[in-house]
Amino acid sequence: MKPRWLSLLLIATLSFTACSEAPPQVHKAKLFTLGTLVDISVFHQEKAAALQAVTIVETELETINRQWHAWRDSPLTQINQQLAQGKTVTIDSTSHHFLQQAQTLAANSDQLFNPTIGSLIEQWGFHSDDRPDGAPPSKDRIDTALKQVPSMANITLTTTTLASNNPAVQFDFGAFGKGYAIDRAVETLKLAGIKNAIVNAGGDLRTIGSKGDRPWRIGIRHPTAAGVIASIETDGDESVFTSGNYERFFDFDGSRYHHIIDPRSGYPANDALSVTVIHHNAATADAAATALFIAGTTQWPQIAKQMGIDKVMLIGNDLTIYMTQKMAQRIHLEIDNTQIKIIGDET
Numbered sequence: 517m518k519p520r521w522l523s524l525l526l527i528a529t530l531s532f533t534a535c536s537e538a539p540p541q542v543h544k545a546k547l548f549t550l551g552t553l554v555d556i557s558v559f560h561q562e563k564a565a566a567l568q569a570v571t572i573v574e575t576e577l578e579t580i581n582r583q584w585h586a587w588r589d590s591p592l593t594q595i596n597q598q599l600a601q602g603k604t605v606t607i608d609s610t611s612h613h614f615l616q617q618a619q620t621l622a623a624n625s626d627q628l629f630n631p632t633i634g635s636l637i638e639q640w641g642f643h644s645d646d647r648p649d650g651a652p653p654s655k656d657r658i659d660t661a662l663k664q665v666p667s668m669a670n671i672t673l674t675t676t677t678l679a680s681n682n683p684a685v686q687f688d689f690g691a692f693g694k695g696y697a698i699d700r701a702v703e704t705l706k707l708a709g710i711k712n713a714i715v716n717a718g719g720d721l722r723t724i725g726s727k728g729d730r731p732w733r734i735g736i737r738h739p740t741a742a743g744v745i746a747s748i749e750t751d752g753d754e755s756v757f758t759s760g761n762y763e764r765f766f767d768f769d770g771s772r773y774h775h776i777i778d779p780r781s782g783y784p785a786n787d788a789l790s791v792t793v794i795h796h797n798a799a800t801a802d803a804a805a806t807a808l809f810i811a812g813t814t815q816w817p818q819i820a821k822q823m824g825i826d827k828v829m830l831i832g833n834d835l836t837i838y839m840t841q842k843m844a845q846r847i848h849l850e851i852d853n854t855q856i857k858i859i860g861d862e863t
């Protein structure tokens with residue numbers, strides 16, 4: 517007969533083993549915010565801890581969405597009204613951090629990422645939850661807007677105030693807010709002890725860790741056909757963002773007009789179908805994907821370098837795929853018969 521202490525030890529060991537070997541599972545949540553469906557997947561052992569962290573993240577994302585919404589009544593639309601009246605706006609430290617990051621990214625992109633052109637974006641009809649259904653703005657209206665075209669260089673920030681020396685500044689953070697929000701979400705998950713997760717907002721995402729013994733694997737949408745054009749396995753803590761002309765657009769008189777506006781011309785940028793960027797930080801990846809889309813087939817390597825981005829894939833209008841060397845090492849193309857140009861290794 518076994519001594520009683522041995523039985524107790526066995527029971528304790530067995531229950532500990534059962535507990536510690538409970539296989540981690542993917543816990544998922546979906547919510548509609550930031551203008552898209554956000555999918556949060558957490559690969560974690562304890563379901564309750566995972567769900568609690570996800571609930572905090574959901575609240576956080578919705579708070580950011582409400583704060584920076586460009587056309588529904590929001591703290592941002594109030595800021596825009598005050599700036600249009602030439603007033604100095606009082607801001608809190610969170611807003612300061614957000615605006616400062618956007619200002620740095622705008623400067624590094626030569627103001628191609630320009631979150632102050634809200635008026636132009638509104639004129640193009642994209643300040644709406646619905647697809648624009650009218651005519652594009654007249655050339656006269658665009659020329660007038662371009663005469664006073666604002667940029668983040670017009671903004672003066674202190675830790676508590678925001679001022680603009682150009683009354684045309686109207687913020688629209690559609691090209692950056694999603695990335696910023698995903699960064700906050702991932703920081704919150706990390707603080708809650710989550711080591712493996714993916715926060716995916718309509719195909720733009722950041723991952724941490726892995727999905728068990730496999731990396732997180734994601735598809736990059738084909739810009740002109742159904743399905744994916746490429747896939748990427750993320751390497752731990754990494755963000756993947758794509759800007760494409762298929763995301764929001766309208767057709768008028770046989771022409772298509774999309775939502776990424778070249779601040780130099782006032783018209784939708786027309787030298788790319790999509791741009792995908794991999795970078796550690798989601799806000800940087802978001803702003804960079806937009807800026808490089810506008811930069812187009814010839815200027816993107818220079819702008820990528822300035823923004824500190826070394827993994828880029830740009831799909832040109834003729835479906836030629838331009839990539840940095842480092843992106844080529846990471847991406848798995850799912851199509852044949854396309855021209856591929858690997859651009860230098862200096863980026």
Ligand code: AMP
Nearest residue numbers: 628629630631690691759775776777806
């Ligand atoms: P993304 O999908 O990240 O490329 O962001 C596109 C959104 O950013 C648009 O729907 C506009 O709200 C806004 N946007 C358009 N053009 C620009 C630009 N040149 N700079 C910054 N934001 C822009």
Ligand code: MG
Nearest residue numbers: 691802803806
């Ligand atoms: Mg963007």
